[in-house]
Amino acid sequence: MAGASKVAVAWAWVLGALFIYAGALKFWRPDLLLADIESYHLLPYRLAYLWSYFLPALEIVGGVALYHHAWRKVAAGLLLALCVIFILALLSAWARGLDISCGCFGGAETKANYPVLIGRDLLLAAGLGWILRGRVQAP
Amino acid sequence: MTALSQEANASFAFTNTGDTPVSITAITSSCGCTTAELEKKTYAPGESGEIVAKFKIGGRQGLQTKTIQVKTDDSDTPTVLTMKTLIPKLLDLQPAFVAWKRGVAPDARTVIARIGADEAVHITKIETDNPAVQVQLEETEPGKTYRLTLFPDSTDESLTARITLSTDFPREKPRTFYLLAHVK
């Protein structure tokens, strides 16, 4: 059976754990996540509310699915789409000069480091892309 | 901390106990009055650093709790640093304000003023902006404690009297305090 390469499987395990962990943290505090989403000023309140529940669930389900060979590619595609959304949201906030790490006072806090945040998501996307790319299974 | 302190500082030491370099990506505080200073952003394994939190006190008093969130590139969860500062009130009025119920017999009410500083602070002048409420000042402990007694003329109508307490401290710019007396 032409299986996925060992590297891709290892990546899937690592990324799976990452997404499950990240998703679980957000899953536990939807109120904090909602405030975070609102700081991007991209979604109206009701949509942001729904997304604050849906997003963590997607991350957890996607992360778990990465562990099973049959679901791996679909999960990778789904999570890759999420990464793209994150990167676009960050770019949008950056372009508008929003300080998404800021509370409302804009004091002398360290501003959100956009290159680092975007770079991190690009790395995740690259890892997921690698898994997606893996050899097609024999029918 | 004294009643006249302008700033409170706290330092939070940390060490990179991992085996890869860690960078601090964002520091945010719960209010604009608290800033955080950091010498540099990236710390090698084993390296230590310090975050110095500076809290501008302004007109705040009592127990102040401010938090600082520190985000690093090795974790999605920010670390929350908490800074608690107890700022003594220069003049502590107990109760803080006085209220009589309309129609109830106008009795005298007492307010105890305590000085929250080591130095002697004197209430030099006491004025009411509404003659309907009279006030008497008694120095129970020189420079330390005062007793104010308030007498309303009548409680037939709603009113508020603003009592201004002038002090002699600090000498460069003596502080004024306000006590409101309500009939409602």
Place this chain on the structure above:
Amino acid sequence: MISSAPRVAGLRLAGLLCLSVVLASANAWLNPHRPAWNLDVLAEGEIALTDAMAVGDTALWIDARPETQYRAGRIGGALPLNEDDWNGQIQRVLEQWRPGRRVIVYCSSQQCQASHDVARRLREEMGMEEVYTLKGGWEAWLAHQK
């Protein structure tokens, strides 16, 4: 010839999405840290923007934001009062207030804390009643002006 692989993949994707919806719904039902679905829900001591505007300047409006923001633009007639310079600013507020006059305190947005702190001090230290914080703050006001 219809390839079955994309169809299977599509079904699996739908499966993941459905599972996520179920998980998200369970969380929305049970999580102790649920945010409010209805923005109209007023917290203790809050006043909605429409009600505040109806009250207009019969109320005393207080701007609890930092001085730089106050100077850049404020709700007309609002007096500055914040914890940075409470002692310097309180006298003017007391001069403008009279018994029975509502007080509306705002800061920059729904999330900010300053208006609540200032409102609390006015209630606890001055004994003022009918002190409200403006829901949505300066941001809500600006949005309404458009």
